[in-house]
Amino acid sequence: MSMFKPSMLTLAFIGAGVVSHTAYATQEKKVDSGKKVEVIEVKGFRASVIESINTKRFSSEVVESISAEDIGKLPDSSIAESIARLPGLTAQRLDGRASKVSIRGFGENESATTFNGREQVSISDNRGVEFDLYPSEIxxxxxxxxxxxxxxxxxxxxxxxxxxxxxxxxxxxRVVQVNGQYEQTSFDKLNPDGNDDGFRGTVSYIDKFADDTIGVAVALSTMTSPNQEKRWNAWGYPEFEGSDGKQYSILGGAKPFVRSSTLERDSAMLVLEAAPNDQLSMVFDALYVDFKDEKILRGIEIPFAWGQGTIAASSATIDSESGFISSAVTQGQRVVLRNDYEDREAELTSFGFNAQYNVTESLSLEFDASHSNVEKKIWSLESYSGTGRGDNRGAADNIGYTFSSDNTGALFTHELDYSDYNLIKIGGPLSWGASSVLNDTYGVSGTEYENQLQDGFINAPTVEDELNALKLAAKQVLDGDHIGSVEFGLSYKEREKVKRSEGYFMTLNDFSYPDNTGLLSVPEEYRLGTASLGFIGMGDMIAYDSRAMVADGKYSLLAESLTKQDHATKSWGVEEQVTAAYVQANIDSNIASLALTGNVGVRYVKTQINTKGSIANPDASGRIILEQNNVSHDYSHVLPSLNLSLAVDDTQTVRFGIAKTLSRPRMDEMNSSVARSYRETPDSNGNNWEIKGGNPLLEPKEAVGIDLTYENYFSAEGYFSVALFQKNLDVWIFDGTTEVDLTGVVNAATGEVPANPTATQSFKVNGGDGDLWGYELSVALPFNVFHDSLDGFGMIASHTGVKQDVKDQFGKEYKLPGLSEKIQSFTLYYENHGFQARTSMRKRSDFKGDINGPGFDGILVDILGETIWDAQLGYDFAEGGFDALAGLTVSLQVQNITEEPFTSLSGDNALHVRDYQDYGRTYLLGFGYKF
Structure with a gap:
């Protein structure tokens, strides 16, 4: 039997991305001269498939891979969409774009993201990377x-x-390449000042100099990408007991709106590579991304059961099975019209330098240094308008709703004309935003206008995340029968993440008590016409430029942090210092004449945590007093791992892996900022003190993973595999409480030490355990294995099934965030004679997902499964035989062909729709020219 066992040099080249698929075929031909192997060079999407298969085939670990034939030619417009098609992986959409990636049932916070092998910072409040920050084009x-x-x-x-x-x-x-795409949404402009089209462009240059000892790659990319959405959103569904003793539920209120977004992203990539001799090689890479996501949102907040109207019992229709009131009418209801803007800006800078030096033919040394930094700013503006200030002024409406049975939310009926600028005016129509400081500032404390001065609100959090890392490593090649080489190394990482949260009450400058207490007619210069809410039956509403009004000083701002403890708990700093050492033996052996490769190693990780936070206490006037609260903590872990790969023959491989792994706590849960307050009435534990916030003593989640995989590489373009996997979770993180002794602590509201010194503290705690297990089936099938006439046709498909049995610290069942029990992907493609066609599907079942809640806090909600179809057509004129147009390619993509919505539920009742988001389709017409 002839065994295909690549040389160590070949494996090294594969790891560096040097050897192409043609080289693999040539290598196979050399090791078995008795067989005739036809070496066919393919390009485009098929070349990417072959490259990805070879990365998977020759890796020591269990991996999945995507690759591009040329820079800027990944097969999808978004890197997250490409990743989400890999076996066992899926993505959660954010504002219609694939952003958060889950692996085998775990959410984005349980995986790490690296760039050229180096850990990356994130723009979120925690560790999970939002992949729409990273341009796939480069x-x-x-x-x-x-x-x-x-x-x-x-x-x-x-x-x-x-x-x-x-x-x-x-x-x-040498490569000089230009790529461009025109983008169009299927919705017409949902907001008069929104965008429904955009453009993406990339210019790249790759070359070598000095007898191929110096290489340079440069890529510049720009993108203006529109996205639009029709959203139904519910406040909640209160439950109550009827006069018949049965339980019923009803719509508490709704906040439907239309959103127009424009994502602008400019990026630059530079790679310098030098190999002056056979001993030394050096690579410097740099990435800069300037990211801005601008959202325009207009809608109507409609109170219902939680409003001021009366609900006629005769108007109610009740679902007999669930007791849900699926339709009703509320009379005498007042609403809030919203003209909102949100700007999310981020600037990412990443540098890395790597040097490898071959001391001898068998000993090599490596040095790696890197820096990455991101700064994110959010400016989220809410502007309110209605028929009168406060709860009981201005015209009221009679509003009805009827829920559909297909999870799309409700349709409303109404009587007022919300597009009438004479009826609808700027100002706070309901009494929101109670603030003693706001009342005192305008002199309305104790008057009829108390707590009626919030005419809008601005959320303005910022996040800074910086990571610096150093690594020293060595590799010694051994002349042995079982161990081919030994690697060992030492690394140090220092990461600091700081979040600052602030919010501002907005009050019209025209307001003065008692002289001018009304609302403001929208000035002509800020009127933009109307926006349509016809999709939920509310007709047109006034549209005005509230952002320009703020910029022009039409509002006065007052910091919410003066009287709200929330901002103290949302502002924090976490610093991590991670020192790691590892040793790894790379296996190169035989068992019964079968090639056995892989690695066995152990990694020691020590982590020092330093947190900076505040304790927030309200004084007698309601103002917040801050006390510094800095806490340090450290922990260490020993992480052994084993990967084995047994080559049954030239095409079949069996893999086994076992390893202990960890996921570090979310930074927004492990900080030391807390809110402390004293309640006159004791809680259920008999404590008057209450503490809420982060837990700086949190430690990582831990698990032992086991993998068993069979792989069959039956052709250069094809393989199939069957995998079984299990994760034994030893430690997880859950909501918990504890008692804290506050003996001697003064109640800032009274200036006295309370008689009862104990407090109930609510935070995240370590605990619980459980198991996650599943299987994966994946195949890449070129149809030319059936007949030569089908050359160019192919299919890629995968199915993953996942189950879990996880319990919290009290033994209660817990569903892991991000876990879909079924994940599928499918791609059907044709590529030949220059013509390219591809249609792809990714599907996942229901799961719990992390979304932005009020104040940009992350909250878990129940998200319904989704099936998303995309398609792409393209033509390469050179491959088609048009020599005069050689280098030119054109393409057309359609994303979300079936207009799959994003739907989440509020609680267990399938009729309680929390969110129904309709994004429509997106069309992209592109070209590429390679000089």
């Missing part, structure tokens, strides 16, 4: 490690996602 590939090895410089229970840039010395010829 990436050459992504590798997802489902099993770890000791040398990986990042930890995650689910796995590690590594994004890679091109290595210029591995490119054969």
């Amino acid at each position: 990436m050459s590939g992504v590798t997802v490690y489902k099993t770890p090895s000791a040398r990986l410089e990042a930890e995650g229970i689910a796995g590690v996602i590594d994004m890679q840039t091109v290595k210029p010395l591995s490119v054969d010829d």
